[in-house]
Structures are given as structure tokens and as C-alpha cells.
Amino acid sequence: MPAFADKLAAAAERNRSLLCVGLDPDPARMPVAGVAEFNRAIIDATSDLVCAYKPNLAFYEALGPAGLDALRATLDAIPDWVPVIADAKRGDLDNSSAGYARALFDVWDFDAATFHPYMGRDSLAPFLARPERGILVLCRTSNPSAREFQDLRVTPMAGGDTLPMYEYVAMTAVKWNDNGNVGLVVGATYPDELERVRDLCPDMPILIPGVGTQEGALERSVAVGVDERGRNAIVNASRGVIYAGDDPTTYPDAARNAAQRLRDTINRVLEDRGLGWNA
Amino acid sequence: MPAFADKLAAAAERNRSLLCVGLDPDPARMPVAGVAEFNRAIIDATSDLVCAYKPNLAFYEALGPAGLDALRATLDAIPDWVPVIADAKRGDLDNSSAGYARALFDVWDFDAATFHPYMGRDSLAPFLARPERGILVLCRTSNPSAREFQDLRVTPMAGGDTLPMYEYVAMTAVKWNDNGNVGLVVGATYPDELERVRDLCPDMPILIPGVGTQEGALERSVAVGVDERGRNAIVNASRGVIYAGDDPTTYPDAARNAAQRLRDTINRVLEDRGLGWNA
Numbered sequence: 001m002p003a004f005a006d007k008l009a010a011a012a013e014r015n016r017s018l019l020c021v022g023l024d025p026d027p028a029r030m031p032v033a034g035v036a037e038f039n040r041a042i043i044d045a046t047s048d049l050v051c052a053y054k055p056n057l058a059f060y061e062a063l064g065p066a067g068l069d070a071l072r073a074t075l076d077a078i079p080d081w082v083p084v085i086a087d088a089k090r091g092d093l094d095n096s097s098a099g100y101a102r103a104l105f106d107v108w109d110f111d112a113a114t115f116h117p118y119m120g121r122d123s124l125a126p127f128l129a130r131p132e133r134g135i136l137v138l139c140r141t142s143n144p145s146a147r148e149f150q151d152l153r154v155t156p157m158a159g160g161d162t163l164p165m166y167e168y169v170a171m172t173a174v175k176w177n178d179n180g181n182v183g184l185v186v187g188a189t190y191p192d193e194l195e196r197v198r199d200l201c202p203d204m205p206i207l208i209p210g211v212g213t214q215e216g217a218l219e220r221s222v223a224v225g226v227d228e229r230g231r232n233a234i235v236n237a238s239r240g241v242i243y244a245g246d247d248p249t250t251y252p253d254a255a256r257n258a259a260q261r262l263r264d265t266i267n268r269v270l271e272d273r274g275l276g277w278n279a
Numbered sequence: 280m281p282a283f284a285d286k287l288a289a290a291a292e293r294n295r296s297l298l299c300v301g302l303d304p305d306p307a308r309m310p311v312a313g314v315a316e317f318n319r320a321i322i323d324a325t326s327d328l329v330c331a332y333k334p335n336l337a338f339y340e341a342l343g344p345a346g347l348d349a350l351r352a353t354l355d356a357i358p359d360w361v362p363v364i365a366d367a368k369r370g371d372l373d374n375s376s377a378g379y380a381r382a383l384f385d386v387w388d389f390d391a392a393t394f395h396p397y398m399g400r401d402s403l404a405p406f407l408a409r410p411e412r413g414i415l416v417l418c419r420t421s422n423p424s425a426r427e428f429q430d431l432r433v434t435p436m437a438g439g440d441t442l443p444m445y446e447y448v449a450m451t452a453v454k455w456n457d458n459g460n461v462g463l464v465v466g467a468t469y470p471d472e473l474e475r476v477r478d479l480c481p482d483m484p485i486l487i488p489g490v491g492t493q494e495g496a497l498e499r500s501v502a503v504g505v506d507e508r509g510r511n512a513i514v515n516a517s518r519g520v521i522y523a524g525d526d527p528t529t530y531p532d533a534a535r536n537a538a539q540r541l542r543d544t545i546n547r548v549l550e551d552r553g554l555g556w557n558a
Contacts, residue, residue: 024374024375026374056371056375056378058369058371058374058375058376058377058378058379058382059374059375059378061378061379061382061386062377062378062379062381062382062386063386064382064386065344065347065348068344068347069344087371087375089369089370089371089375089395090337090368091368091370091395092335092337092366092368093420093421093422094422095303095305095337095338096303096335096337096338096366097337098337098341099335099337099338099340099341100337100340100341102341103337103340103341103343107340107341107342107343116368116370116395116397117397117428118395118396118397118417118420118428118429119417119420119422119424119425119428119429120422120423120424120425120426120427120428120429121424121427122422122423122424123420123422123424138397138398141372141397141398141402142372143372143373143398143399143401143402144399144401145398145399145400145401145402146398146399147399147436148399148400148436148451149396149397149398149399149444149447149448149451150397150398150399151436152433152434152435152436152444152447153433153434154431154432154433154434154444155431155432155433155441156431157426157427157430157431162434165428165431165433165444168428168431169428172427172428
């Protein structure tokens with residue numbers, strides 16, 4: 001199979017899109033009852049507008065065995081050429097880490113997954129050893145409490161000036177990238193931090209969640225989050241797309257319209273910088 | 280239901296044990312084929328010797344839907360009065376965090392679970408809000424790479440002297456403990472760090488994984504890991520107990536013997552300090 005980065009680039013190019021849609025089914029908000037049905041309709045309405053899909057496993061695990069059946073049906077509904085990122089936020093050690101690698105990459109066959117850095121390099125070894133899969137390391141997350149640890153000033157192990165924890169995580173992720181399969185997660189809600197991380201990691205894919213209804217934050221995030229070719233940013237919107245409509249008949253159209261608006265906004269930013277898609 | 284800390288204390292007192300057995304079924308090492316059968320035999324052989332069981336979810340997720348069926352059968356086989364800790368190492372935000380809380384505490388009905396601190400307080404809010412469940416925050420893990428981030432010297436947000444990241448996590452966990460349901464995870468492989476964490480958090484339960492075959496590390500960990508009453512340490516052994524025997528007929532006896540030796544070693548440390556179990 002192709003490396004995650006290549007599959008991502010091909011899907012982005014084909015759909016002229018850096019938009020990722022988060023498939024986070026919440027029974028309290030879905031306009032129809034079935035998770036698989038809901039996701040399939042969203043996918044059918046948006047698969048020509050995205051560079052990736054990102055199911056967050058929490059939403060499926062919360063529904064018990066039926067939720068995992070729905071996740072399987074969801075993955076089956078995604079076209080083969082669209083990469084799928086497991087927003088799993090795992091992080092364990094030794095045999096347990098190997099178990100999660102098997103679960104995410106072999107049982108579920110995700111193209112990439114998100115991970116906690118706190119336990120260090122050996123905790124990700126079974127993932128890093130899979131050059132065809134993407135390893136997206138949580139760096140600066142989009143929630144308000146992110147600052148509690150991620151903004152702490154730390155002294156590098158090798159000595160030198162202090163720097164924020166999230167920058168040290170980004171610099172460490174570069175060292176983990178022997179197989180070229182490492183990327184980062186930086187929330188759209190913190191564009192200054194995103195800009196700094198892009199400077200530190202010029203070539204890595206960056207997953208940028210937290211894009212809501214504020215297009216200002218979106219535009220700034222895209223401008224500073226892409227690489228120098230205007231690529232390698234995975235701009236994720238979840239609720240703003242999948243719950244754009246609440247009518248059980250027209251919600252797929254509403255999702256499509258929301259996804260199209262976001263993709264177009266992103267593409268205008270790229271074009272303004274002379275980094276649009278090739279004809 | 281009783282608070283996790285109370286259920287833990289009652290089971291520990293009843294079995295005169297601080298030993299937790301990690302139920303981490305690995306098909307490559309089990310002497311029988313069925314995960315549920317294997318776990319049930321281990322549980323039947325050890326449930327009067329432990330203060331808790333700790334399945335690591337990675338081992339079950341690695342086996343796909345059948346693994347989760349086996350996890351359900353495993354939980355059904357554990358006596359009601361023995362607390363069960365989900366070694367899940369989750370950590371997400373907002374609705375996703377709420378989804379994991381539902382999955383772990385409502386769908387699976389675990390008494391406690393382990394969590395990554397990196398995303399900060401709000402990421403654990405749906406868990407902290409469940410006073411009857413235990414929230415065990417990864418502080419200083421037992422793997423070699425733990426030092427990569429956990430030993431970094433950090434400057435507290437409020438200013439003051441630098442201190443190691445894991446100490447700052449421990450001090451922050453104290454602030455999260457409004458509902459009295461927070462504990463920590465500190466590996467037995469780092470007894471100096473464990474001693475320091477116990478000083479910072481005199482009353483919290485501490486899950487101490489990484490107890491292998493080295494009884495020296497075990498004894499030191501118990502001595503410094505318990506609270507001043509000689510309680511509130513959850514000393515976990517996984518492979519050293521469940522794979523103590525490889526004969527398909529006698530492995531439960533071997534597991535029982537291994538668990539008994541560990542429990543007795545732990546209890547000798549308590550007795551030496553005048554902190555043994557009441558008559």
C-alpha cells in the first residue's frame with residue numbers, strides 16, 4: 001500500500017482539497033437514528049470534497065458493540081483512495097503498544113492515527129515501524145486546557161534555552177521520523193502556535209482540528225499551517241459539516257454545502273498565496 | 280455504588296493484598312487458545328489474592344470484535360467486590376472525552392481507568408465528574424523512554440523553581456481532585472520518582488505497574504509507594520503472574536503460586552514497617 005503521505009497527497013490533489021471531515025456521530029444530534037446510515041450519507045455527499053476522513057473512536061466506543069459494527073460499516077463506505085485517520089489518541093508501552101498497532105492498522109486498517117507523546121519514543125515504536133501508516137502526534141491541542149501542560153516552558157534534555165513543551169514535542173517528533181511517517185496535531189484555535197510548529201517541522205503533515213464556524217481562524221490556520229508548497233495540512237471540521245442540517249431528508253445536502261464552503265475558503269487562501277491546485 | 284477508593288480498600292482488606300493482576304491476554308503466550316477461558320481460569324485461581332484486576336484494552340482491541348466479547352466475558356467472571364481498572368490510557372476533549380467516559384464507565388462499567396494528562400484538566404472533565412469512579416493519571420511510566428518528556432524540567436505556570444514534568448503532573452492532579460477520585464500511575468521501575476510522588480500526593484491511590492521478576496524493585500516500590508497507613512498502592516503484575524506456567528492443565532496453579540509469592544512479599548514489607556493487615 002502507498003505511504004500515508006502519498007495517499008493523502010493524491011486524494012488532496014484529486015479533490016483539490018485540504019479539508020478533512022470528522023465522522024463523529026452523536027445520537028443526540030444526528031437527524032436519523034442509524035450511525036452507519038448517517039455516516040454513509042455524509043460520505044456519499046462529501047467524498048469528492050475531502051482529502052481525508054477522521055472518525056474519532058470515542059463516539060463509536062460509547063455505543064458499545066453496535067458502535068463498532070457501525071464503524072466497520074463506515075469504513076466500508078469510504079472510497080479506497082480516501083485516507084482515513086483514526087482519531088484514537090492512544091499511547092501505551094511495549095506489548096500494549098503493539099496491540100494498539102495491530103488493532104488500528106491491521107484489524108481496522110486505518111491509514112493513520114493520533115497519539116499521545118507523553119510516554120516517549122519507545123511507546124510509539126510499533127507504530128513508527130509501520131512506514132506505510134501515518135503517526136500523528138498530539139502537539140498543541142485545540143482545547144482551552146491545552147495550555148496547562150503544553151505551554152509549560154521546559155529545558156531540553158540536551159541543555160540549552162527553555163522553550164514551550166509543545167515546541168519540544170514538535171522537535172522530538174522530527175527525531176522520531178526515520179521512516180518519514182510522522183506528523184503532528186495542532187489545533188486551529190492556536191494559529192500562533194501552529195505557525196511556530198510549521199517552522200519547526202517544514203515537511204510534516206499537520207492535522208489541524210478545531211475549525212468551527214469562525215472563518216477567520218480557518219483562514220489564518222491554513223495560511224500558516226500549510227507547507228511551502230501549500231500542502232500537507234489536514235484541516236478538520238466535524239460538527240460544522242456533519243450537523244450542518246437537521247432535516248432527515250436534506251442533511252446530506254447541508255453537509256455537502258458546508259464542506260464545499262470550507263474547501264473553497266481554504267482554496268482561496270492557497271490561491272491568494274499562489275499555491276492553488278494545478279489545472 | 281461505592282467510590283473506587285472505598286471498593287479498593289475493602290477488597291485489599293478482605294484479601295490482605297495490594298496486588299493487582301494485569302489481565303493482558305497474548306495469544307502467542309497463552310497455554311490455551313480461548314482468551315475468555317484463559318482469563319476465567321486466572322481469575323478463579325487468584326481472586327482471593329488481589330485488590331484489583333487490570334485488563335489493558337490494547338490486548339482485547341488487537342483481537343477485533345472477538346476480543347471485545349472476551350473482555351465482556353472476563354469482566355463477568357470477576358467477583359463484584361473486586362474493582363476492575365481499565366488500563367485504557369485515554370485522553371481526548373469535549374464530546375470525545377464524554378464518549379470515552381460513557382464507553383469505560385457505562386458501557387463497560389469499569390471502576391477506574393488510566394488517562395494521559397497531556398491535554399489538561401478539561402480533557403478529563405467528564406471523568407472527574409464521576410465521583411464513584413477512579414481516574415488514574417499517567418505520571419511517571421515504567422518504560423525506558425518515559426524520561427524523554429516526563430523528566431524534563433519545567434517552570435510552573437504560576438512561576439517558581441523548575442521541577443521535573445512528572446512532579447508537576449502529580450501536583451496538578453492534586454488540584455484536579457475536588458471529587459476525591461483522582462490517583463496516579465508511577466512505574467515500579469523508578470522507585471526514587473515513586474517516593475517523590477508519594478510525598479507530593481500523600482493520600483492518593485497510586486497504581487504501580489512494571490513489577491516483574493525482580494523482587495528488589497518490588498520491595499522498594501512497596502516501601503515508598505504506600506501511604507502512611509501502608510495502603511493505597513495498587514501493585515500490578517501482569518506477565519509474571521498470568522504466564523507463570525505454560526502447561527495447559529496447571530497454568531492456573533502456577534499463576535496462583537506466583538500471585539501468592541508477590542502478595543506475601545508485599546505483605547512482608549508492610550509488616551516490617553508495622554503496617555500489616557489487622558487480625
